[in-house]
Amino acid sequence: MEYLEFELPIKELEDQLQKCRIIGEESEVDVTETCSQIEKKLKATQKDLYKNLTPWQRVQLSRHPDRPYTLDYINAICGDSFLELHGDRSFKDDKAMIGGLGKIGDQSFMFIGQQKGYNTKTRQYRNFGMANPEGYRKALRLMKSAEKFGIPVVTLLDTPGAYPGLEAEERGQGEAIARNILEMTRLEVPIITVVIGEGASGGALGIGVGDVVLMLENTWYSVISPESCSSILWRSWEYKEQAAESLKLTANDMKKLKLVDGIIKEPLGGAHRDREKTFATVSSSIMNSFEDLKNLSPKDLVAKRMDKYANMGVYKG
The missing domain is CATH 4.10.860 (DNA Excision Repair, Uvrb; Chain A)
Incomplete structure (x- = not known):
């Protein structure tokens, strides 16, 4: 430990x-x-x-090396029923973005999420959980397939951001994320989103538009990481703790601002302290959310989702 x-x-x-x-x-x-x-x-x-815990300490917990990642959740929740699907049918298969079909009980879901590595070799293989444009296009392909067959979508967010490299920009990183946001707002199947670690910038939002958005207790969700915010405002990483406080990025802050719908309680000390309990809690939270959404018609589902995001950031003085 x-x-x-x-x-x-x-x-x-x-x-x-x-x-x-x-x-x-x-x-x-x-x-x-x-x-x-x-x-x-x-x-x-x-x-x-x-x-x-301070906001910065929660950021540190969200990055804990023992913390479970996307495939840990999927394998624990779905068992042998998970079938991973690959490729965006255009460029290549992005290893930082994983997705496929799996079951919770008798209910099928399309699972999509960012995957980080456990050591130097796997971190390089997974590109540190930072997806390229082909990763977001793969995610969209899987979502559209799920829509075609009436299968609900579950997205698991855990990324320090979309890959910022030159080649990613050349292949249309911004367009790929924007396209996903647009398509997800009008997808005609339920979308349940769970922030399981870091939820940074458009990299997270590219698969983060959901009917129900949940955050694990020791995670964060923000337009920018505390370190990057500190380096822009103070030209130094030394003020990352102050930046984390100001960004209002914790689960409690996001819930108060009505940007997420619920907080999933973690075991004392974090998700890594009792993995099995965490997996069971996340699984039941997904199913409870699905129960609330499954009887809505596609038209009502989309209308409700559009209203939800249109009302974000609207304040009456």
Whole structure:
């Protein structure tokens, strides 16, 4: 288990608890009371620490190297029923954007999401979760296929942004994202979006237009990352914590601003602390959202979705 800098007090207590148990196992000394005291202190420290997280600390948790990624969720939720589909039928298959058909129970869904890597080799293979234009075009192809067969769409957002390279711009990165946003607003099947990690810029929004948009508790969703915002405003990354506070990018902030529809509770310490519980919670949240949408006609579904996004940012003075 890796620990972030602000989690070091928890690491120290967990190390103490482990040593205490080892002493008890290797000797005849009764350490039950000592272990119990450390456990109580550990639980109190965890509750106090994770109850008062700053926006920057939530950003750090969303990037935790042990945090589950898109394929982890899909494989856990769908099991052997997931069939990955490849290619945009125009240029190539983008490994940063994955998609395919899967089932939750007896209900089929088209799953689409950004996939990051676990080590240097897989991060390069997945391009650090940053999709090229062909990734967004693949996503759109899969969405249109789902629409044709009346299959609801689930998108999982976890990206530091769309790939900013020269070749991506040459192949129409901006147009690909804009096209997806346009087509998703009028897709005639339910779209359920879940932010499972980083939701940065148009890279996330390119598959993020949903009838229901949910955020896991320790994720963020914003037009720009705190580091990039800091480098633009202060010409330095040193003010990233201040930028994270000002951007109002946490799940609670987004819910208050009515930009997302719900927050999915995470286990204490983050999704990586209890993966199975997180997978089960996300699965039930997807199904609950689908139950609310499945009886709407395609016309009502599109009209409701269009109204939802048209009303964002409208304030009465």
